[in-house]
Amino acid sequence: MLERVELYNFKSHHSTQLSLDDSRLHALVGQNSSGKTSVLQALHYLSRLAGYDYSSFANIFQYERSPEFLITTGQNNMSVIGSGFWGYHSRKNWEASYHWKQGVNSPWVPTASWKVDQKQGNVEGWRSSLSESPEPIPQALRYSVHLKLVATNLAQAAYSDAITPRVEFDGSGLAPTLDYLRNEDPKQFQQLQEKLKRIVPGVREVGVRRAKVKVNRQRLIEVDGKSISYEESQEMAGQEVVLDMNTGERIPGHAISEGTMLTLGLLTVLMSPKQPNLVLLDDIEQGLHPKAQRELMTVFKEIIQANNNLQIIFSTHSPYIVDELTPSQVHVLSNTNSGFTC
Template structure:
């Protein structure tokens, strides 16, 4: 698992170092860098499989990711141990302005697996690969235009296996509830929850024991839930069609096509046959999260934004319990989540709670809850959520500012 991360000049993370455990929760005010930490981890994990240029483009271009007013390169580093092998992933992105004020960028990814080290570099010019030890890339699964990075060193395949499957979920209620259709052999849940009905229908038919595990775990979190099922539903999809008239140049147009897909249906105590769009937000979020954790291929690193969203405090406790059960069965899994709930924190050790706070210059400071100066005095009588509610995050910013003054 990843044990240590370091971020420099990445979004609000100008100088942030943090230790990580197998199941950690990040808390702090809105806009204090919690999601940025998840984003940074996701970039590092994905850089073990995909070209950097395919990850940092469009709105996610380096010019938008660089800390405002900072100097020096963007740098993200993750180190950890996987099956007793020490590994590291490092991303360095440097930019400069030409005489016309246009920014250009060059990125380097360094991957280490044990004693094997590989470095690839990419430059602006549309972020085309300019130097790499990679052989000819292979198409990305699903037929998308991005390419899968293959590595010259066989050890890098092991690193990609451990981290390349990382997933960052930001589940959306409408996406979770929507009827879905998949022409893939193995339907997969998208990061926003799209495709949930197709994934569950496939699981019920192909791996009924996994489907039952998801259903039973969801029942524990949502006691009124009795049954999860799917039924056939018509799904509208917009597709591109190419038309050629009298040998002229082909014309592209959008057409709506209809397919028979799946609709998620839930049975509750006293309320059977509830279509997913009429179910509660918390119920759908729980089912989506548990599906992501149970379905193969399981991620080795799961990043969750707002894990407590729309959940009653008792449901938060039970969700943590279910995730811990999955962690026990899946020793290679690591879960990092953000939260705003002191009730959820009560079920975590203070060592596994990371606090974020904003410094006067708008950058992020972070520290573990157990790093509070008076933690030893309170640890035997105060739960993590209670302690966080009492001490807040101001001390994190004060501690970081003092370190800067003496640094």
């Protein structure tokens, strides 16, 4: 579980420290551009560095995530530090971090560091990561997700050839994930439906049906001894979400309200068989009535209570959600006149 997060020269965060209580449910609040999403992004990058695949600095910090776009303007170094513990019976304290530094005439150089109890170490270079750090750091950080769900993506018919489908960052892949959950863990699927009905009383039943999906695949052909890649579009049999509502049966996801689809997406992530340890959510109240927002917090608390390793950190602008939390669960961010987060 994360207990403390520190950001130094990460975007607008010149120096930000957050202490997280043991409730495992935390809200980031503040005006627009106060740095809420940046905290979620910084933690997401930390978790990705501890991942199995494509976890090196080179794989993560590229394009719009290049260090020059993440580091506070005018600075030549940046650090993100997360610390906490793992295990309630045989507790192990841990700390993991990543740092960027720019030399006088050299490109950016990354370093990943760790500490477990009294043992510590670090690795340097673009090919390095936290994947080889000692337990429990990979176990604590590796299984995390960062979501900014989009209702239209959640509603789209989708196809997955993964053994265990999952909902992606933007909400795509919901239908195959629900179909998997319904087949592999019917009891959990039923509990998901019951929780959704509490938040959105108009829902009667969640379903998934077959649907045609266009899938683009990369192909290779050889011309004069050279391999040339091209994209081929295929029509596959996928799935789409349908809901039985008070107003009618088998209503497709694209005809369902935004708030209902977003809630279904969140619950699917939180109740999937391969549940993450850390869930990072942006703008959690989208499309939800104030009463539904309050019930969502109640459901979150129940899910956390039933899963000892689950921690949820989210951003919100909703006073109704804040009212359902204790002061230690709410972290207020604001801007100085110079634009830095404080």
